[in-house]
Every structure is written in C-alpha cells, then in structure tokens.
Amino acid sequence: MNREHRIWQWITHIIMVLASIGCLFPFVLLIVSSFTSEHEIIREGYSFWPKSFSLEAYSYLGGKLNEITRAYGVTALITIIGTIVGVAITAMLAYPLSRQDMPYRNLVAFLIFFTLLFNGGLVPTYLIYTQAFEIKNTIWALVVPGLLTNGFNVMLVRSYFASSVPTPVIESASIDGAGEIRTFFSIVIPLSTPILATIGLFQLVLYWNDWFNGMIYITDSKLYSLQNMLNRILTDIQFLASGSLGSNVRTGPMPSETVRMAIAVIGVVPLLIAYPFFQRFFVKGLIVGAVKG
Amino acid sequence: MSHSIADTSQDSVRRRGGRKFKRYGLLALMMLPGLVYFLINNYFPMFGLVVAFKDVNFSKGFLAGDWVGLKNFEYLFKTSDAYVITRNTILYNGSFIVINTVAAIAAAILLNEIKNKLFMRFYQSVVLIPYLISTIIISYLVFAMLSTETGFVNRTILPLFHLDEISWYNEAKYWPVILTVVNLWKSVGFLCVIYLASIIGIDPEYYEAATIDGASKLRQIRSITLPLLVPMITVMTLLAIGRIFYSDFGLFYQVPMNSGALYDTTNVIDTYVYRGLIQLGDVGMSSAAGLYQSMVGLVLVLLSNFIVRKVSRENSLF
Numbered sequence: 001m002n003r004e005h006r007i008w009q010w011i012t013h014i015i016m017v018l019a020s021i022g023c024l025f026p027f028v029l030l031i032v033s034s035f036t037s038e039h040e041i042i043r044e045g046y047s048f049w050p051k052s053f054s055l056e057a058y059s060y061l062g063g064k065l066n067e068i069t070r071a072y073g074v075t076a077l078i079t080i081i082g083t084i085v086g087v088a089i090t091a092m093l094a095y096p097l098s099r100q101d102m103p104y105r106n107l108v109a110f111l112i113f114f115t116l117l118f119n120g121g122l123v124p125t126y127l128i129y130t131q132a133f134e135i136k137n138t139i140w141a142l143v144v145p146g147l148l149t150n151g152f153n154v155m156l157v158r159s160y161f162a163s164s165v166p167t168p169v170i171e172s173a174s175i176d177g178a179g180e181i182r183t184f185f186s187i188v189i190p191l192s193t194p195i196l197a198t199i200g201l202f203q204l205v206l207y208w209n210d211w212f213n214g215m216i217y218i219t220d221s222k223l224y225s226l227q228n229m230l231n232r233i234l235t236d237i238q239f240l241a242s243g244s245l246g247s248n249v250r251t252g253p254m255p256s257e258t259v260r261m262a263i264a265v266i267g268v269v270p271l272l273i274a275y276p277f278f279q280r281f282f283v284k285g286l287i288v289g290a291v292k293g
Numbered sequence: 294m295s296h297s298i299a300d301t302s303q304d305s306v307r308r309r310g311g312r313k314f315k316r317y318g319l320l321a322l323m324m325l326p327g328l329v330y331f332l333i334n335n336y337f338p339m340f341g342l343v344v345a346f347k348d349v350n351f352s353k354g355f356l357a358g359d360w361v362g363l364k365n366f367e368y369l370f371k372t373s374d375a376y377v378i379t380r381n382t383i384l385y386n387g388s389f390i391v392i393n394t395v396a397a398i399a400a401a402i403l404l405n406e407i408k409n410k411l412f413m414r415f416y417q418s419v420v421l422i423p424y425l426i427s428t429i430i431i432s433y434l435v436f437a438m439l440s441t442e443t444g445f446v447n448r449t450i451l452p453l454f455h456l457d458e459i460s461w462y463n464e465a466k467y468w469p470v471i472l473t474v475v476n477l478w479k480s481v482g483f484l485c486v487i488y489l490a491s492i493i494g495i496d497p498e499y500y501e502a503a504t505i506d507g508a509s510k511l512r513q514i515r516s517i518t519l520p521l522l523v524p525m526i527t528v529m530t531l532l533a534i535g536r537i538f539y540s541d542f543g544l545f546y547q548v549p550m551n552s553g554a555l556y557d558t559t560n561v562i563d564t565y566v567y568r569g570l571i572q573l574g575d576v577g578m579s580s581a582a583g584l585y586q587s588m589v590g591l592v593l594v595l596l597s598n599f600i601v602r603k604v605s606r607e608n609s610l611f
Binding site: 004008009011012013015016017019020022023024026027029030033041042044045046047048089090092093095096097099102103108111112115117118119120121122123124125126127128131132133144145147148151154179180181184205208209210211212216227230231234235257260261264267268271272275276279282283286287290 | 319323328341344408419422425444478482490510542563579
C-alpha cells in the first residue's frame, strides 16, 4: 500500500465515523434521557451524560402496559394483514400482466401505470373512503388505504415474472395438465420469492411506520396504532395520564419529560433491534426499486 | 332458430371463444382484487376531483353540491396562501434535491474507497437507519434537541456559547434550516445507497489504467467516477423534479409539531390541503389546492420523463 492510499483510507474512515455518529446520536440522546430522573431533566435538560440513573419513566409506563400492548397489537395486526394481503394482491395482478398471451394486458398495465402519474390527492380520497365506504374509526382505515402503496410495485413484480419465469416452463406445465392456479402457486411463486420478499419487507416497514391513515381516519383512541399513540403523546403528554385509553390503574403523578422519551424508546427499539437482520434485503430492495424505476 | 351452412364454423368460433374465456377467465379473476382496489383507491378519487368545482354540502351527499365553476380557485388564489405554499414547496424541495444529491454522492464516493467491505457495509447500514424510522420518531428526536425548556440545544449547546435560549417552536425564521438538516439526515442514506450501487458498477479497469498512468485519487474521482455517474444523477434529479410539487407531509407537519407560529415557513401544499380538509373543514379551498397540485404535478412528471427519455431511455418511466 502506498502512502496516498493509506491517507485516503484514514480520511474516509474518519468522515464515515463522523457521519455514523451524526446518524445515531439523536437515538442515544433519546435512550439516555429516558433513563434519567425527571428531576434532573427539568433542571438540566436532556443530556448525553446525566448524573442520575432512574427507571421511573419505565415504571410509570409499566402501569400503562394495557394501552401499550393494545397499540402494539393494533400495529402488529395491520402490519401482518396489510403485508400478506398486499403482496398477494400485487402478485395476482402482476402475473397475468406478465403473460404475453393475456388479452388486454397492455391496456390494464397502462391503467395501473397511469395511477403513478396522476392521482386525485387527499381530498377526494378522504371523501370517498369516509362518505362512500364509511371506514372512519374502523380497523379497515388502517389497512386498506396502504394495500398497494402504488402501481410501481405491480410493475416491478410484473417485469420480474416476465424475465425470471420462462414462458416454456409455463407452457409445458399447461401441457402437463396443470391449471392456471396450480401453475401460479407451484411454479411462478417459488421462482419469484426474492422479489416478493423484497416488496413484502417494504410493505411491512410501511405499515409498521404508518401514522397518516390513523391520523385522518381514526379518532377512537382504542384503535390507535403504536405510531398514532406516539403521535398523540408527543403533542399531548397528558393524554397518557388522562385514562382516555381506558385504563383504571392508578399510577400517581407522571414524570412527563422522561415518559415522553421512554415511550419513544419503546416504539423504536424493536425496529432497531430487527434492523441488522434485514438490512441486507432492505438495501437490495432500495436499489432494485430505484434502478428499475 | 334458423340453421345455415355457416353454422358449424360459427359454432367452432364460439367454442374457441369459450375455451379462451375459460383459459383467461381464471387469470382475469386473479386480477380482480387488484383492479377493484385501483378502481376504489385511485380512479374514484380522480373523478372525485370534481368537488373542486362544487360547493360541497355533506347533508346532500358529498358529490351532490351545486356547481360553482372556478369560485374555489378564485378564493384560493386571491389569498396570499397560494403564493406562500407554492413558494415553500418549490424552494424546500429544490434545495433538498441539490443538497441531498451532493451529500449523497460525496458519501457514496467515500464509501466506495473503503477497502474493508465489512466496514463499508456497516457504515452504509448506519446511515440508512434514519430512512427506516417513522416521521413520528423523528419528531421525538427533534423535540429532544429543540424543546424550549429541556432541549439539548437550549440547555447544553447554547450556554456553551453564552447565547440565550431560543423558543424554536415559535420562531419561523429558523425552520428552513432545521427542516433542511432533518431532511438531509433522513434521506441522504437512501440516495447514497443508490449512487454507491452505480459506482460499484463502474468497470475497475478504468481505475487500474488511471493508477498506472499515475492519476491521483482526486483526479480519478473527477475524471472517471463523476462523469460516469452523470446519467444516474440526471435521472434521479429529473425524477425528483417531476415530484417537486409533492412534499414529505410528515416532515412539514409532524416535525414542527403543527405549530401555528411556524406556518409561514413550514406550510407546503400538502399540509395546506390537509389542514383545510381536516382541521378547517373547508373542502372547497383544499380540493382546489389539491387539484392545482395534481395538475401541475402531472405536467411536471410528463415533462421530466420526456427529458429523461432523451438522456437515458432505459431509465425513463415510459
């Protein structure tokens, strides 16, 4: 290794370490603050190097376990349903479109594609979902509007089917007497697990993180997802104490500044723990999505 | 029923048609859920855009209001709102495009220089974390920094420089900077991954030849990496320009915690439409603003795609 090379290695590592710290330090502040005593936070503010260590925020939240579990349950439910149904609908729509012999395939593909160029926007969407379908304050409001995030996924899966599932394979299956449904499930799907897993992962993250649908369609706090609960608590910390989530547990005065941080920690840490396990697929998916776009 | 000579051939056509129907009927059935979904979720709202030309009256049913022509648009463009939200939307998204692209390319070039691939993947994963988390969590992180009474900036950083504390959530003038920084923090990782993939795809022989010719690293970046990245940069930038009328709603609504004092520098078309609809119940005005966004958005997407086609056909949307 020559000298220039070594200097470059040093510079790049230093800059990337700084960038990594830049990306992570807000999380550290959040986590450290949640373990600080309320008294110190009020006196000194949120800090990276607190003098005290305290679990009071978490013990307070322990009394709100029902509400937190409920919100987690709503999030888990909509994430599971939304991801499975979303991927299933996408694959079922994309497969016929990938078949060269499907009548009207170009017309249908165009109609799906057009939704990427033009959309009605929030107002008509909201009016139709609330007035014509009355999904306000139902669990459907959290699931339905995000099912096929956009036509883009359909196009992505369609081109994957078209290039990775050879037509002769489908034809020979048909000659051997396999029906369309059987061909789809026992040949097309197994050959396409990478792309389905990729869009599934993105769908999953989307549902897990979604707060928008809950914010516009849900006013009943029993149906709050985790993100909606966090959203509400950020602007109205008393919301947790008010018992409007249906709790009768007496918990005493709330250490509000640390509780705010602790509830955010409870909301984000599971995702951060899971991230190392799926980051490879996440990165791959981003590249597939952007490059093929 | 009359019989003719053509009967048999007609029959076979019908039978073939029947077989075709049977064959493709199942496939069509498979498509049904997705198509119904697009109909409800995308096409109904497109036709629902007519509410922008109506005086919506919920007691009559939301599509039954009287036609008012362009009244809603007149109201919208008579106020200064239309100007402010258009200005904010374009200025913010415009600077995001420039700043994020420059930062992402710099980070991608640096990452590519790192010889230890384990480290490279580690850094890449870390800078992507902000892109993974929800805007609500980001709002909490920003709050921990900027809260007036307990925030890290007011209580730790400003005292270091003997500066007075600032009521961040009440001072509109700071938010262009805050939102730009938060947006950079959130999305630079994503763009970096895209550009890094592009750089990795460059043929290593170029660099080997340049090294033999004695070109320095900086020279190689300037004369090989950047020129070969130009098509990708053009495409990504044009696609972003095509979406310049649409903003990241959460960034402009959640991160400033919907603080009214900040509207002058945080209100964009998306937040304006939302507040009009949900908080003010002014369907006419917000649907007019929404239609304005949809139409200009369509023109911009078509225009930018037209240019992408000229630059690099395989990257165009159509």
